[in-house]
Structure formats: structure tokens, C-alpha cells
Amino acid sequence: MCFDAAKIRSWLKEERAAGFTAPINLGLPGVVDRAKLMTMGMRLGIGQSMRYLSKNKSTITRMFAPGGYDPTKLLNDLARDAQSLRIQGIHSFTFNNVADTAKWAQAILDGDK
Secondary structure, three states: OOOOHHHHHHHHHHHHHOOOOOOEEEEEEOOOOHHHHHHHHHHOOOHHHHHHHHHOHHHHHHHHOOOOOOHHHHHHHHHOOOOOOOEEEEEEEOOOOHHHHHHHHHHHHHOOO
């Protein structure tokens, strides 16, 4: 679980340089309460990422600050390199917050975000 577009971009560039050519579908948390996102991360066994956050307090502080995590920013930050990195699609994890995530996705498609 990574919320840093620069790190995701860097990882993808490294994989492409190493010869990985398959299209990529990135998983992106949709609109979800930040506390629920952390709780679900622990339940899903994403321990290494969660340990990283616990060791990097500034990262978690930014995520829980107003405006700290917004899927729109991460999506937009990755979109500019989607073609060159062969990002084929995005899968939104709703964490049972389907209605809000659907509204968010529609706003993206409509150009409102």
C-alpha cells in the first residue's frame, strides 16, 4: 500500500527498465475514511506498509490531516505518466464505501475533479 506517486512512478520505471512489459492495473483506495483505511490495511495483511507508516510519523500525520489523503491527487499525479509506464487501468478499492467512491469516480470522468 503506497500513497506516494513519486515512489510508485519510480518503482514502475525500474520495473520497465528491468524488462517488465506487461500492462499494469494499479489498485487505488477510493473514498474512504482514513481510520478505516488504516484498519483495513492491517486486516488485509499489509503489515510491511503499515510498519513503514508507524516508523514514519510525518507520513501518517499528513494522511490524517485535513486534505491529507485524497484519491484524486494520487490519481492525477500518476495520470500524466500512465501511457509511458503502460498503466492500463485503475482498480478502486471501495472498502464498502461504494456510493461515495462511485460519486467520486463519476466526478473524475465528468472532469469535475
